[in-house]
Amino acid sequence: MNVRLAIFTTLNAIYKEKEFSNLAVGEALKTNDLSPLDSAFFTNVVYGVLQNSLLLDHIIKSYAPKHKITAKMRTILKMSYYQLYFMDKVPEYAITNEAVEIMKQDSGRGSADFANAVIHSMIKQKYEFKESDFPDLDTYYAFKYSIPLWLYKMVVKHYGAAAAFKWASLSKVPPVSYVRVNTLKSTKAEILKNKDFSDSPDFPDCVIYNGKGSAANTQEYLNGKITIQDISAQQVAPLLDPKPTDSIIDLCAAPGSKTTHLAALLNNEGKIIANDLYPQRVQLIASALKRLGIKDVVCTCDDVLKMKDKYPAAYFDKVLLDAPCTGFGVIRRKPDILLSYIEQTNNLDEIITLQRFMLDVAYYLVKPNGIIVYSTCTLDKKENETQVAQFVAKHPDIHLVSEKLLLPTETSGDGFYMAKLTKE
Numbered sequence: 001m002n003v004r005l006a007i008f009t010t011l012n013a014i015y016k017e018k019e020f021s022n023l024a025v026g027e028a029l030k031t032n033d034l035s036p037l038d039s040a041f042f043t044n045v046v047y048g049v050l051q052n053s054l055l056l057d058h059i060i061k062s063y064a065p066k067h068k069i070t071a072k073m074r075t076i077l078k079m080s081y082y083q084l085y086f087m088d089k090v091p092e093y094a095i096t097n098e099a100v101e102i103m104k105q106d107s108g109r110g111s112a113d114f115a116n117a118v119i120h121s122m123i124k125q126k127y128e129f130k131e132s133d134f135p136d137l138d139t140y141y142a143f144k145y146s147i148p149l150w151l152y153k154m155v156v157k158h159y160g161a162a163a164a165f166k167w168a169s170l171s172k173v174p175p176v177s178y179v180r181v182n183t184l185k186s187t188k189a190e191i192l193k194n195k196d197f198s199d200s201p202d203f204p205d206c207v208i209y210n211g212k213g214s215a216a217n218t219q220e221y222l223n224g225k226i227t228i229q230d231i232s233a234q235q236v237a238p239l240l241d242p243k244p245t246d247s248i249i250d251l252c253a254a255p256g257s258k259t260t261h262l263a264a265l266l267n268n269e270g271k272i273i274a275n276d277l278y279p280q281r282v283q284l285i286a287s288a289l290k291r292l293g294i295k296d297v298v299c300t301c302d303d304v305l306k307m308k309d310k311y312p313a314a315y316f317d318k319v320l321l322d323a324p325c326t327g328f329g330v331i332r333r334k335p336d337i338l339l340s341y342i343e344q345t346n347n348l349d350e351i352i353t354l355q356r357f358m359l360d361v362a363y364y365l366v367k368p369n370g371i372i373v374y375s376t377c378t379l380d381k382k383e384n385e386t387q388v389a390q391f392v393a394k395h396p397d398i399h400l401v402s403e404k405l406l407l408p409t410e411t412s413g414d415g416f417y418m419a420k421l422t423k424e
Contacts, residue, residue: 014339036213045082073107138152179208185224232411260289320373352387384403
């Protein structure tokens, strides 16, 4: 498939079908016969358009303000503008000709002619993005970095204007590619013999992948000697302080990175249940277990909210709840997250309510003197500190041992929150 047609198809799937960007990109690279150069171009444009989606929408209005633009037309104009002004050395004629051909094949001659006219306007006059066109700095930076305005203002309120600006600007910087050494099969010293990896000395099993492409294509990954896990997420499993005699459940385990970390910490001698709601996500866990050589984990597919019907009270020594969340700490890895939150809607309240119900299930399942670890990859205090404070207030026999917020402005990893709680 032509690389720009692959970009167009993938972006439409993400925008319309709400596919996760990392899965859609991975599937496209797997199924399309693209050269290494085209694969890099494909990835650059898809993620670039997603990371700048709101800004590109704003710019396109200036070129076609009186026309009703279809969803597919919007996609072709976004990817065209991105190539024209965010990338170097991409020929204008190639951008124009292929955009017109894609629209002709997909939507007919009229759409192709319209796309041709708009793209030529883009080439003739680059849009000037000026601070003076916006009512205040918050609005200017929100559009500049394609962050929903309400979200940008929330981060300003919680962490200050300087932190909000830094967080927004860092969302466009490629993340560090952290991986965790699977100590069941290898050692950090062995992995570091490959010069594509470098040390992350503050964490015993963490290394950085500096090679080309994804770490998932390396022999180390395919042989189960490493697994992809951000340095922030690597701090969650040790908080549970797992022991070989413990019975442990990971309530929302997919894709399995924290479950497999627990198994490695226990040297394959623990008793762990890895649960998720959806069969296809449970299959991801099972695949990770097989690749990493893990034997002490049982996978289940259950609704967390119905687990009181499956297990008796106080059944587990340790409970890990890596809760569903808004994901605002990982937007540079998953820019499509923001597409669901352009407007502040009831989705936020629904997520917070779900987290609260799940914490109550964790309380039911954990034994006296047991440990609950609650974690999210968001920066929203309602999902983090406030959620935990309300949980502790509701259950007097629960004590907050520690909590940690990792801001992406203060660490090279993802934004993450984690709390360790004990039950009397």
